[in-house]
Amino acid sequence: MRPACTATLLIDDDRVRVTRFDFLPGAETGWHRHGHDYVITAITDCPMLLEEPGGAMREVLVTAGAAYRRLEGVEHNVVCNGEAGMSFVEVELK
Numbered sequence: 001m002r003p004a005c006t007a008t009l010l011i012d013d014d015r016v017r018v019t020r021f022d023f024l025p026g027a028e029t030g031w032h033r034h035g036h037d038y039v040i041t042a043i044t045d046c047p048m049l050l051e052e053p054g055g056a057m058r059e060v061l062v063t064a065g066a067a068y069r070r071l072e073g074v075e076h077n078v079v080c081n082g083e084a085g086m087s088f089v090e091v092e093l094k
Helices: none
Strands: 006-012 016-023 037-042 046-051 057-062 067-070 075-080 086-093
Touching: 046 086
Parallel strands: none
Antiparallel strands: 006 016, 016 086, 037 067, 037 086, 046 057, 046 075
16 A cells, blocks of 8 residues: 555635645555546656556656646546655646
8 A cells, every 4th residue: 555645725715726735755646536627737747657447557747847637527546656756736626
């Protein structure tokens, strides 16, 4: 079993939920399904292992300062796949 990342809630109002995620090497979010469209902005380089339904796995690198968005319904487990920790901010659009 992997250690859990740290999720720090920064804003939660009627329009957005903003959460900072900090990972030690090998830490994970745990399996979850996104209930809202969302945007991720990397604070550090984020080498991620994405575990997906059905056993699929993908390795991705989101570089520091880069951002991406996904639609509601994404289901996965995010694992820090590097030798250093990683951090990103997630903005969920309500």
